Amino acid sequence: MIEKHKAGIGDILIGDNKDVIVQSMTNTDTGNINSSLDQIVELAEAGCQIVRLTCRTVKEARNLKVIKELLSGKGIETPLVADIHFMPKVAEHAALYADKIRINPGNFVGKRKSKSSFSDEGILSQKNNIKQRLTSLVEICKRNSTSIRIGVNHGSLSERMMFAYGNTAKGMLESALEFIDIFRELKFHDLVISLKASHVPTMTEANRLIHKEFRHRGFAYPLHLGITEAGSGMEARVKSAAGIGSLLAENIGDTIRVSLTEDPVDEIPFAKKLIAKYAKRKILPMPRFTENITDSQELKLNYNNLDKDDLLISASVDFTRLHNIKAYKKLKVFHNGKEQDELAHTILQALGIKYSKAEFVACPSCGRTQFNIIEELKKVKEKTSHLKGLKIAVMGCIVNGIGEMAGADFGYVGAGKGKVNIxxxxxxxxxxxxxxxxxxxxxxxxxxxGHIQEKEN
Ligand code: SF4
Structure with missing residues (x-):
């Protein structure tokens, strides 16, 4: 029998095995109460059930209180989540006002100071340091009914985890487990766990690992699913569908975010379609399609009379699920008898099977972004998409952006108001x-x- 925990976020209960919840994040400056408020209202009206805001300072933490009151005055009770990086003190303030705070184990604790920190004593002392910092946070969260998301990102694992496990799905798992163990010792269970990556197979592997680990240990916490830095347009939607949709079809996941480097409101209808199709709260049967008779590595997916999103979602999820079992390397997609070349190529690229154009990693941006990342990403894509095999990261800020560029060949990163570092x-x-x-x-x-000549030839 598994001890299954739920997390209360405002009026919403995550992990009740009924509904899968849709989340998004503002890309406004949390210091600007009015613009943040307007965007939360738009998100709530679009059907977003939980909204996260970046929270860099104590002042921004206090703004959450004001924003909550203003929302309430409009009859909107959408729970708010404070997104914290590097600042345990800010987390403690945010925990007073937000319904949930998100901390990243990769940067909640300080950087290692010397190689000796990786000795047994060094690791133990770092663990004690984490526990001490989490203890005071937990006290505040318990008093204020604030839940916590342990939000692990593949691109920002701590140096300690990288040293022990490398930049792997296993490293992501261990990073989450270390914090879960501490919270359990502190008897705090209002937790949501996320293991996100921009690389779809790494994200799905990490989530399957933790799902299995929970069953092995006899307890479980709700899982939040998402592909980070997915970018924009068809590529981002295919990655999100392949990663989130295939896990929901296995009955893994309690809440989702489709991150797009677009207006955050655009995330919501797509997320709802994924939930409507795959969040059935049981393992869905494998889809049936035909292999090429002469080439067993090639799968043919045939669909009829679907709208654009449904076709993209169905093909991305069906191929991902079947590829996981049979390791198909080639794909043809047909809709009403017409071949969908671009979609098939985009799915193969999203799963890292075959690259046919440049690969883009781009964060959805947040209050830390001080340039128009949506427009800049469009321009970067227009000028470089044809450079097959090149990976370019477009990131909103140097604070987290550099660490999360996912091994890109080039990074285009916001460096201050209207400024970019390359x-x-x-x-x-x-x-x-x-x-x-x-x-x-x-x-x-x-x-x-030399990349442009090399790649264009
Ligand atoms: S990398 Fe992007 S989403 Fe992440 S903190 Fe920076 S601006 Fe925000």
């Missing part, structure tokens, strides 16, 4: 470029590094 790998190669000139500069630097 990276080759993790090496800074151009600093504080005006945002309006930065895409041209990126293209110039890609060319200078």
């Amino acid at each position: 990276y080759r790998g993790k090496l800074l190669i151009a600093k504080n470029i005006n945002a309006e000139d930065a895409v041209d500069e990126l293209v110039r630097l890609i060319r200078q590094c």
Whole structure:
């Protein structure tokens, strides 16, 4: 018998094995109460059930209280989540006002100070340090009925986890388990766990691992699913459908976010479609399609009379599920008898099977972003999509963006108001470029590094 925990977030209960909850995040400055309020209202009206806001300072933490009151005055009780990085003190303030706080185990504790920190004594002392910091947070959360999301990101595992497990799904699992164990010792169970990655197979593997680990240990906490830095347009939707949809079809996941580098409101209808189709709270039967008779690595998916999103979602999830079992390497998708080349190529690329265009990693942006990332990503894609095999990260801020570039060849990262830094790998190669000139500069630097000729040939 599994000890199954639920997390109360305002009036919403996550993990009750009934509904899967839709979440999103504002991309406004939490310091700007009015713009944040307007966006939360839009999200709530679109059907978003929980909204997260970045929370960088104690002042922003206090703004949550004001925003909650203003929302309540409009008859909107959508629970708010404070997104915390690096600042345990801010987490403690946010826990007074938010319904949930999200902490990232990769950056909740400080960086290692020396190699000796990886000795047994060093690791024990770091664990004690984490426990001490979480103890005071837990006291506040218990008093205020605030829940906590342990939000592990593949791109920001702690150096300690990287040292022990590498940049792997196992490292993500262990990072979450370390915090879960501490919270359990502190008798705090209002937890939601997320293991997110921009690489779809890593995200699905990590979530299957924790699902299995829960059964092995005899307890379970609700899981929040999402693909990070998925980017925009068809690529982002295919990645999210493949990752989130295939897990929901296995009855894994209690809440989801489809991250898009677009207006956050656009995330909601797509997330709802995924839930309507796959969140049936039982393991769905495997879909049946035909293999190519002469090439058993090729799968043919035939559909009729679906709208654009339904076709994209069905093909992405069906292929992902069947690929997991039979390791198909080739795909053809037909809709009403017509071949859908671009969709098939995008699915194969999302799963890392075959690359047919440049790969983009882009964060959905948040209050830390100080340039128009949605427009900039569009421009970067227009100028570089044809560079097959090149991976470009477009990230909203240098605080988290650099760590989460997922091994990109080039990084285009917000560095302050209207400014962009450009990276080759993790090496800074151009600093504080005006945002309006930065895409041209990126293209110039890609060319200078020989990538454009190499890739265009
Ligand atoms: S990388 Fe993007 S989403 Fe993450 S904190 Fe920075 S701006 Fe926000």
